Amino acid sequence: MTMPLWQGIATVLAVVAGTILTRFIPFWLFPESKEPPRTVTYLGKVLPYAMGGLLIVYSLRTTNVLAGSHGVPELIALLITVGLHVWKRSMLLSIAAGTISYMLLVQLVF
Amino acid sequence: MWTMTEHSTKNRDGATPAEGTRGARLAALKAALPLTAPICFGFLFLGGSYGILMGTKGFSFVWPMCMALFIFAGSMEFVTVNLLLSAFNPVAAFLLAFMVNARHLFYGLSMLGRFKGLGWKRPFLIYGMCDETFAVNVSTPVPKGVDRGWFYLWVTWLNQAYWVAGATLGGLVGSHLPFSTEGLDFVLTALFVVIFLDQWLASQRPGHVAGMLGVLVSAAALVFLGPDRFMVPAMVVMLVLFLVLRPWLDDMKTDADAVNRNQGVQGGEQ
Secondary structure, three states, X not given: OXXXXXXXXXXXHHHHHHHHHHHHHHHHHOOOOOOOOHHHHHHHHHHHHHHHHHXXXXXXXXXXXXXXXXXXXXXXHHHHHHHHHHHHOOHHHHHHHHHHHHHHHHHHHO | XXXXXXXXXXXXXXXXXXXXXXXXXXXXXXXXXXXXXXXXXXXXXXXXXXXXXXXXXXXXXXXXXXXXXXXXXXXXXXHHHHHHHOOOOHHHHHHHXXXXXXHHHHHHHHHOOOOOOOOOHHHHHHHOOOHHHHHHHHHOOOXXXXXXXXXXXXXXXXXXXXXXXXXXXXXXXXXXXXXXXXXXXXXXXXXXXXXXXXXXXXXXXXXXXXXXHHHHHHHHHHHHHOOOOOHHHHHHHHHHHHHHOHHHHOOOXXXXXXXXXXXXXXXXXX
């Protein structure tokens, strides 16, 4: 680190503050004592599904489908995960099988 | 009439061990532990890589340990390593952290009802709400006879402990792992996919529409804007779409209502 220690700590604290704000703001805007507006309640109902979709895309965001292995290992591992989960409905089994097949694919095949 | 979120509110009745007792805490821990097992692997690995990265840049393990504990937002911690190596600019660091983590705003809106009436546990639940903790807590029906607050809190604290442990170990070990872990980070993708599937299978048409919108809007934004700046625009577009589609997606039975009916009346769990 090139900056002095206090500047490093201040940088980390600034990041902590920015992160904490994103987590607490909704709860400050709509405290428990007050019933949130109907629109907010509605958003609280649909957003979990949409955020689930966003997180999948987010976790795959650095996959390049135009170069390298063209996202083929990701696709195969996804199909294994989804197929096993629809079939067996066992969270640990689906995740373990998907991850191990992905590791094998990127380390041995592609 | 269909309801989208019955899975999150069923299986609760009054026959729980007295709240706050050792039995209640243990029962909640037992319910939470297996659900966080895949996150344990993912976090020991990802937190470990983060710790190793900081180690190779010349930082003591104290840095990744403290940053893991206090920032507790994985991708932002990786970004912060670069901030620490460039010119001092705390205002930019603050704004960047806010933008990168803006998705938490939507997590909060989703959890308003579920965190209601949880007293002293609530600030810890909000502070520790990372992607994985949110995904588990928002999608898992609290098992029958298990205290809701303690269940959420164990999921939150276990995940945070895995992450801090991973970052600290990574900082200590450096890059001397005896085997190749390439591809292990897929464990978190698989976790998100499985959680998404579980939500999908337990929901009906409005949930399916909302889930598909989440995937399609995010994917489109990623294609057009790239991995570093797609998230905030994607969330804005989703927000607009959900407001436009409200007449088709909204029904009067809501999560918050159901949670209040089943749980809120007990109040004061602290």
